[in-house]
Amino acid sequence: MNSLKVQRAKLGINQAELGKLVDVSRQTISSIERGEYNPSVTLALKIAKIFNVSVEDIFIYEEDSND
Amino acid sequence: MINKKSIFRIILLLVIGGVFGAIFSLGLLKFKDTGGLAKLSFIVDFLINNNIYIFIFLVIVLYLPSVYLFVKGKKLFEKLDELSDEEYDVKSKVANKKLDISLTLNSIFMVLNFIVFGTTIDRTSDNFFTVLIIFLINVLAISFLEIYAVKFIQKLDTRLKGDPTSFKFNKEFIDSCDEAEKLIIYKSGYHAFQISKSTSLGFIIITMIGNTVLDTGALPVIISGIWMLVNIASYGYYSVYKKQN
Numbered sequence: 567m568n569s570l571k572v573q574r575a576k577l578g579i580n581q582a583e584l585g586k587l588v589d590v591s592r593q594t595i596s597s598i599e600r601g602e603y604n605p606s607v608t609l610a611l612k613i614a615k616i617f618n619v620s621v622e623d624i625f626i627y628e629e630d631s632n633d
Numbered sequence: 634m635i636n637k638k639s640i641f642r643i644i645l646l647l648v649i650g651g652v653f654g655a656i657f658s659l660g661l662l663k664f665k666d667t668g669g670l671a672k673l674s675f676i677v678d679f680l681i682n683n684n685i686y687i688f689i690f691l692v693i694v695l696y697l698p699s700v701y702l703f704v705k706g707k708k709l710f711e712k713l714d715e716l717s718d719e720e721y722d723v724k725s726k727v728a729n730k731k732l733d734i735s736l737t738l739n740s741i742f743m744v745l746n747f748i749v750f751g752t753t754i755d756r757t758s759d760n761f762f763t764v765l766i767i768f769l770i771n772v773l774a775i776s777f778l779e780i781y782a783v784k785f786i787q788k789l790d791t792r793l794k795g796d797p798t799s800f801k802f803n804k805e806f807i808d809s810c811d812e813a814e815k816l817i818i819y820k821s822g823y824h825a826f827q828i829s830k831s832t833s834l835g836f837i838i839i840t841m842i843g844n845t846v847l848d849t850g851a852l853p854v855i856i857s858g859i860w861m862l863v864n865i866a867s868y869g870y871y872s873v874y875k876k877q878n
Contacts, residue, residue, distance in 0.1 A: 571718075580718060581718050581721065582714070589792065589811065590811035590812070590813065591790055591792070591811055591813075591814065592713075592721065592725075593725055593729075593813075594811050594812075594813040594814065596718065596721060596722050596725070597813055598813075599718075600722065603813045603816075605812070605813075606812050609812060
């Protein structure tokens with residue numbers, strides 16, 4: 567689960583612009599927002615830096631019921 | 634530690650494999666005894682005499698749909714930039730699917746072209762040069778579509794590097810992909826390796842039985858073996874290389 571979409575809206579940038587800022591494709595940003603792809607620590611830190619927040623403010627760890 | 638259950642499973646798989654091998658061998662023997670080889674040579678003769686039509690058929694059922702899907706996907710891709718994020722999620726999946734299917738059809742067309750050319754070409758035939766020219770034109774068309782598709786994707790996403798005509802293309806292209814794209818490529822590559830490993834083993838067994846029962850020769854067995862060897866050796870090499878680096 568993540569609040570990337572909310573953070574993006576706050577900063578007023580779209581997926582393509584965020585993608586350019588962190589050097590990934592628009593599709594990757596879209597996949598992260600939909601929870602289809604979990605970014606690496608490096609990418610999560612890069613994204614957090616753009617929004618000037620901590621990684622935990624964007625990415626929330628939820629324990630899987632199967633764990 | 635290998636337990637009794639695992640040993641039993643291995644023995645069971647070997648027995649099942651043996652039974653299937655025996656059934657297949659008996660089937661081939663029966664096929665040989667009932668004049669199946671003569672019927673097979675009739676089919677081969679038919680294919681050789683009609684290879685031009687087979688090439689045309691392949692163009693119609695594979696290459697033309699591939700071009701059509703590419704054009705459709707390209708049009709969708711060109712409109713993606715103007716879409717909102719919500720619309721982009723839906724449309725980008727459709728566009729990607731069209732492009733993926735298009736390039737897969739193009740690759741299947743390439744393989745079948747080589748198979749048809751390799752199995753039906755007859756140096757003594759009157760239409761030898763016609764078939765050769767059709768084959769070369771098809772290869773050019775396949776390469777053109779592939780190169781054009783890569784250049785188009787690179788034009789849309791300037792992060793993606795690599796000249797598709799260069800030998801370094803695969804490395805340069807993968808290096809320029811982002812982590813999510815790399816993950817998809819690596820996952821697909823691993824699945825392809827697993828399928829290829831099983832298929833090559835299957836071919837070794839089939840060609841081995843074919844050589845024993847129908848005298849098909851040792852070459853198919855050697856080629857299947859080399860294919861499997863290259864697969865496993867390259868996988869092993871890259872896994873060791875990656876662990877060291």
